[in-house]
Amino acid sequence: MPFCSTNCGNKAILKRPKTGDTLCKECFFEAFENEIHFTIERAKLFRPGATVAIAASGGKDSTVLAYVLKLLNEKYKYNLKLLLLSIDEGITGYRDDSLDTVKQNRDDYEMPLKILSYKDLYGWTMDEIVAEIGRKNNCTFCGVFRRQALDRGAHLLKVDYLATGHNADDIAETVLMNILRGDLARLSRCTAITTDSGDGIPRVKPLKYTFEKEIVMYAYFRKLIYFSTECVFAPNAYRGHARILLKDLEKIDPSIIMNIIQSGEDLKVNENAKIPTLTRCTRCNYVSSQDVCKACILLEGLNKGLPRLGIGKSSKVKRLLQENEEKETNRLVCNGKDNTCICKNSKVPIIK
Amino acid sequence: MKITVEFGGGAELLFDNKKHYDVELPENTEWTLGRLLFWLKDNLLKERPELFLQDNSVRPGILVLINDTDWELMDTVKYEIQPNDSILFISTLHGG
Structure with missing residues (x-):
């Protein structure tokens, strides 16, 4: 059984995945804690x-x-x-x-x-x-x-x-x-x-x-x-x-x-690559790359009985949100049969 | 041959949610840790063997300690089990 790589004389208890060193318990504690300390210091984390x-x-x-x-x-x-x-x-x-x-x-x-x-x-x-x-x-x-x-x-x-x-x-x-x-x-x-x-x-x-x-x-x-x-x-x-x-x-x-x-x-991202810019959610003011943040979209889906809203492509969500708003302004009343209504009484699911 | 086998970090979920087993292994053969893995699978494992074993060893992400020492220092599956050894399996894959 190997001894600690630090030559402290103790029996090793583990092989470090990062370095391959074999360390005893005390030397492992020290190495583990010191590395985190150096990470904090080097990055001036706090x-x-x-x-x-x-x-x-x-x-x-x-x-x-x-x-x-x-x-x-x-x-x-x-x-x-x-x-x-x-x-x-x-x-x-x-x-x-x-x-x-x-x-x-x-x-x-x-x-x-x-x-x-x-x-x-x-x-x-x-x-x-x-x-x-x-x-x-x-x-x-x-x-x-x-x-x-x-x-x-x-x-x-x-x-x-x-x-x-x-x-x-x-x-x-x-x-x-x-x-x-x-x-x-x-x-x-x-x-x-x-x-x-x-x-x-x-x-x-x-x-x-x-x-x-x-x-x-x-x-x-x-x-x-x-x-x-x-x-x-x-x-x-x-x-x-x-x-x-x-x-x-x-x-x-x-x-x-x-x-x-x-x-x-x-990694350097190609300057021509399309990267969404961060803005604020128009509803909750939380940071978002879209007009309406993901949490608000998911929440709207839940509250309107359309839980799958927000699962999938954001372009589709945008369209649905817009349709939803238009419908609300038109004050359509759902009769439970209308295939175009997005409420949960609708027989035909809008999103599939 | 008497040994103890212990499970932690969520690995116990595959073994009837019990963390400690006193095990009596048949004496008629040499027991390597690799052989023990299959004995555990056949005798103690209750569900989803693919979450415990992979390619004649433990599934990557499960740590093994032999008498509180990393099995990577003890020849892993080739280690020859001794009477009263304590073998511990800790899953790193659960939680959060």
Whole structure:
């Protein structure tokens, strides 16, 4: 059995995917924490004295992020005020349980916790949304709503930064997905360690260069409690494919993860490529690349009994929204038989 | 031969949602970790074997620890299991 690469004399407990080094428990903790510290320092991620909300799901990434940020904040005197922000999507048997883990984090790490629910923000729980839309596109709703909910929460708490637990594997996966979708706008910004959603509260990813394997090993050896149940609704199939591909590649050579991130970072988007410009949603004033943001479109679909509105091409959505508005101004009264009415009494579905 | 087998990080969901098993392996053969994987599949696994095994090893994304040491330091599937070993499988694929 190999010894620790640092020649400290201890028995190694893990092989690092990033470097191939074999490290003992203590040297691993130090390397893991120091790398995150260097990432934070090099990118000048936080202004001293700032307030940081940690997006906390109770899962491995956000639990490790909260633990390490607290530790580094004390060790290196970042002088940050840390708090936890959780979103309750309203998924019975999943989020209600994981929120108990977040409450444990709150007590263990002595950080204030704010929980915002989809029900309060949007009037719908995910359970209710799935009852409308079924289990095919539900992850679209959840993803769009969660992102916006976190931003709204950050605003409400008046924080200076929102830190998320995205790790190196997540980012490599997102690069792959954006390539597979041909989504250049997202491809060019998905590797950034700091992104500004236009509201002045930067989102930061301190675990950007941290491998998933090491996060799980760190949580295990530090005996951190985290929540690891699969969401009760079907997992996002598209991300699933990218994830399986990536895990297979990682098995052949773990440095592929870093190479994909680097490719994403260094990539220069052709100046002639059509990149949507960011503007504000005319309804909710949230940052959007369209006149009406995705969350508002999804919400309109739900509230008008047309839950599939917003799933699919944005040009189609634009046309439907316009038709919808025209109809409302014409004050058509639905008799339940009229094939052109978009209300849920209509026999003929407009979108297929 | 007595060993313990443990599951975590969501891997337990495939094994009747139980995290700890005391296992008695038949003594008539040499036990490599690779052989154990198939024994687990045939004897303890309750659902979706494709989420546990892939190409004679664990599915990428499942970490294996032998007596609290990364199996990548112990010859992975070729490791020869010793009495009272503790084998832990942690899924990295769940949660969030």
